[in-house]
Amino acid sequence: MERTAIRRRLTWQTGTVTEVREETSTARTIALDVPDWPGHLAGQHLDVRLTAPDGYRASRSYSIASAWTGAGIELTVEQVPDGEVSPYLVDVLKVGDPLEIRGPVGGWFVWKPEQPGPVQLIGGGSGVVPLMAMLRAHSAAASTAPARLLYSVRRPASVIYVSDLKDVAMSEEVAITFAYTREAPPGESREPKRIDAELLKSVAFQPGDEPTTYVCGPTPFVETVADLLVAAGHDPARVRTERFGPTGGPR
Amino acid sequence: MTADEPTYLDGNAAAGAMREVFAVDITAATGQCAGCGDRGAFAEARLYVDAPGMVARCRRCDDVMVRVVSTPDSTYLDFRGLTYLRIRTPTT
Known part of the structure; x- marks a missing residue:
């Protein structure tokens, strides 16, 4: 990993918002230009810090949504009701504004194109964000590794990256399945319910495929899915997890 | 959030x-x-961020492994709940 060769501690730096895109009624993608960004791996995250006029500071960690292609980074932020940071990022921040960030960080929940074997991605809600970065990295590298995304989402209107997911699903190597938990679209044969053992058996890679599995979502979602995978015979060492909580983003 | 939600x-x-x-x-x-x-992996530890600072607990026995407390001018690290930490170093 080239990035770890840069042996330095991490400091805060200021990026500039270059674009904002609505993804759903509560989530939006923020594109940033960061002059000294060293590049990142798919799955890494960054910390955002806001400072109030009285000096009060709050920071939160957000997954990077984009694959590194040499210019710019993107975050996708889901608004947390009564959150300290996400309402500002979703409702207030606009193109041209500065944003204080620190990153990239995290070397565990990452996918590298040179990694052998199939990749299984399982996301709950905005847990899809780092998985989207992995699919984008897969596409940018023209990887031939078979990749599957299982995306648990409340209803069709809650799906983040609707058009981008259609694009990546064009690849013969990529398969995407939606698991609707509250409201399914017309024509969906599975009634709205959470991911269960039966669904994992029918749409996810099996232990014999030797996939590396990435599970990201709220803590209860991740615990449930990881337990189902291990119960189905998957090697726990090949199941990587990232949990986020009610305080926003991954944390 | 309900009481039984982690x-x-x-x-x-x-x-x-x-x-x-x-x-x-x-x-x-x-x-x-x-x-x-x-x-x-340290990434798999349970992390509590609602304490003063951060507390990492063992996913298996729930013992405290690491505590991190930041003040405006210092960071306090308490690693006594770990026997060791193995950090892979680049070979080049």
């Missing part, structure tokens, strides 16, 4: 705070719990 995150969430102090990523390092001997 309040912890995982070691991934400590990546930024750790990289402020260390030159390498700690979340991918392997640690051994001093309480039960379980070995795993």
Whole structure:
């Protein structure tokens, strides 16, 4: 990993918002230009810090949504009701504004194109964000590794990256399945319910495929899915997890 | 949030705070719990961020492995709940 060769501690730096895109009624993608960004791996995250006029500071960690292609980074932020940071990022921040960030960080929940074997991605809600970065990295590298995304989402209107997911699903190597938990679209044969053992058996890679599995979502979602995978015979060492909580983003 | 909903995150969430102090990523390092001997990636530890500072507990026995407390001018690290931390170093 080239990035770890840069042996330095991490400091805060200021990026500039270059674009904002609505993804759903509560989530939006923020594109940033960061002059000294060293590049990142798919799955890494960054910390955002806001400072109030009285000096009060709050920071939160957000997954990077984009694959590194040499210019710019993107975050996708889901608004947390009564959150300290996400309402500002979703409702207030606009193109041209500065944003204080620190990153990239995290070397565990990452996918590298040179990694052998199939990749299984399982996301709950905005847990899809780092998985989207992995699919984008897969596409940018023209990887031939078979990749599957299982995306648990409340209803069709809650799906983040609707058009981008259609694009990546064009690849013969990529398969995407939606698991609707509250409201399914017309024509969906599975009634709205959470991911269960039966669904994992029918749409996810099996232990014999030797996939590396990435599970990201709220803590209860991740615990449930990881337990189902291990119960189905998957090697726990090949199941990587990232949990986020009610305080926003991954944390 | 209901009472039976877990309040912890995982070691991934400590990546930024750790990289402020260390030159390498700690979340991918392997640690051994001093309480039960379980070995795993720091990223897989249960992380509680609602305490003053951050507390990382063993995913198996729930013992405290690491505490991190930041003040405006200092960071306090308490690693006594780990027997060791194995950090892979680049070979080149």
